[in-house]
Amino acid sequence: MTPQPSAAPMTLTTVAASTRPGRVGRSVADWFALRAAEYDQFESHTVDLHELALPFYDEPHPPAQQRYTKSHTLEWSRIVDASDAFVFVTPEYNGGFPAPLKNAWDYLAVEWQHKPAGFVSYGGVSAGTRAVQMGKQIVANLRMLPIGPTVSIPFVGQLVEDGDFRPGKIHESAAEQVLDELARTARVMQRLRSGTY
Secondary structure (H helix, E strand, C coil): CCCCCCCCCEEEEEEECCCCCCCCHHHHHHHHHHHHHCCCCEEEEEEEHHHHCCCCCCCCCCHHHCCCCCHHHHHHHHHHHCCCEEEEEECCECCECCHHHHHHHHCCCHHHCCCEEEEEEECCCCCCHHHHHHHHHHHHHCCCEEEEEEEEECCHHHHEECCEECCCHHHHHHHHHHHHHHHHHHHHHHHHHHCCC
């Protein structure tokens, strides 16, 4: 997709959802974020929930009120508010997504609204697809727009060498579709948030 010459790059934040020791998720997230960085429409950033280390929700007020009292909440709010689009890189745990990802979503409300959400999932034979289907329900309730294209990576362990994810052509093609769709929807939703639609 060719960007408009006058269009400033948007901020795409790739979120590594797994916090498990020995995870491969960070290598998958690093691959996607690097792929996004090569895309003219976006400035690419990565958030690792392991490094972010949000405790289980500990604010005394509902997130919709934005009356934050904790420094970690303020930092997370700043990151999410500054982002125009998201890609959540998630494994599948017992047919769903990992608890730290739900916790990260639950911390905020207003900051997520009217922004597109893409998913990259990985795992064994199911490739994390059930986690994505469940995740799309959550982000829709946050008034985000879950896009259709996804990247699904079955038997991910076979594609990690020396700690680096080695994608195949099918993964590269799927990533391009995700980025194209994110760019289209993020630009429209950017205008929606600014009231210029």
